[in-house]
Amino acid sequence: MKKIGCNAILLFLLTITVAEVSANPPPAYEGRGLYVSYCQLCHGLRGKGDGPLAKAMKITPADLTTTVRSRSDTILTKIITGEGRQTITGRDRHNLLSDAMPEWKDLFSPSQIRSLIAYLRFLGNTKYALMGDPKVGMEIYQAYCQVCHGVEGEGDGIMTQLMGMMPMDHTNPNETNRLTNPELVTSILDGKGRFMPAWRGILSQGEVEALVSYIRLLAH
Numbered sequence: 001m002k003k004i005g006c007n008a009i010l011l012f013l014l015t016i017t018v019a020e021v022s023a024n025p026p027p028a029y030e031g032r033g034l035y036v037s038y039c040q041l042c043h044g045l046r047g048k049g050d051g052p053l054a055k056a057m058k059i060t061p062a063d064l065t066t067t068v069r070s071r072s073d074t075i076l077t078k079i080i081t082g083e084g085r086q087t088i089t090g091r092d093r094h095n096l097l098s099d100a101m102p103e104w105k106d107l108f109s110p111s112q113i114r115s116l117i118a119y120l121r122f123l124g125n126t127k128y129a130l131m132g133d134p135k136v137g138m139e140i141y142q143a144y145c146q147v148c149h150g151v152e153g154e155g156d157g158i159m160t161q162l163m164g165m166m167p168m169d170h171t172n173p174n175e176t177n178r179l180t181n182p183e184l185v186t187s188i189l190d191g192k193g194r195f196m197p198a199w200r201g202i203l204s205q206g207e208v209e210a211l212v213s214y215i216r217l218l219a220h
């Protein structure tokens with residue numbers, strides 16, 4: 001009788017998680033994909049302005065890790081779509097940019113531009129570099145972690161209701177930034193407290209590093 005009860009709970013869990021898996025990817029995660037395809041060639045993977053094409057350019061690509069901080073979302077949108085070469089602040093016209101930065105006018109949808117900006121902000125704010133491939137990280141997260149940490153990573157997965165636990169909210173940078181990359185890796189490999197399982201032996205070092213990258217992007 002008890003066994004049937006357990007199986008019923010398991011089945012219930014499976015249906016819920018399968019139905020929930022298809023959440024929208026976090027904006028900074030989506031933005032990173034676009035950035036790798038369209039921007040890193042000049043601006044470099046980490047946004048420092050040192051991409052493989054940078055040396056061939058007459059005008060050095062901007063170091064986005066420092067410039068983006070002082071730009072509003074509106075200005076960044078204009079810069080990316082090409083309208084921002086001239087911008088008006090108060091009564092003055094400023095020439096923000098030369099023609100060396102391509103215009104991406106019709107290429108990106110508004111939501112893709114928002115995602116790109118989320119990733120630019122990540123590059124400008126983060127203390128920690130991405131250590132593994134976040135694409136791999138997202139797949140593993142959906143398979144192993146969201147049942148407790150939630151589809152969106154907010155720490156409200158289906159298991160929390162069953163077991164009365166409070167997993168870390170991975171979307172909150174104040175929580176995730178407390179831990180360095182190696183500390184996150186250790187927490188995932190060795191577990192934490194009563195309910196956060198140890199994944200050593202189940203996930204490889206590389207897979208855990210990919211997870212850490214995904215968690216960093218979730219928090220932006």
Ligand code: HEC
Binds near residue numbers: 059097
């Ligand atoms: C062909 C090379 C090239 C590519 C590709 C490129 N950029 Fe640029 N970008 C530049 C250069 C060069 C500048 C600096 C222009 C200047 O200072 O006049 C720049 C400047 C910028 C700035 C302005 C920085 C500031 O001053 O605030 C932003 C933002 C930016 N790029 C974002 C992007 C994004 C997002 C992408 C991808 C969608 C991208 N760039 C792709 C070359 C490039």
Ligand code: HEC
Binds near residue numbers: 141184192
């Ligand atoms: C059975 C539920 C459960 C699963 C599955 C789970 N977690 Fe957790 N996780 C928790 C709980 C609960 C905490 C809070 C632990 C504490 O602070 O006592 C936590 C905390 C964490 C922390 C913070 C650790 C720290 O040092 O503060 C990280 C990082 C984390 N989880 C990552 C993951 C990743 C990545 C996965 C998937 C591979 C995962 N978790 C799967 C329940 C879970």
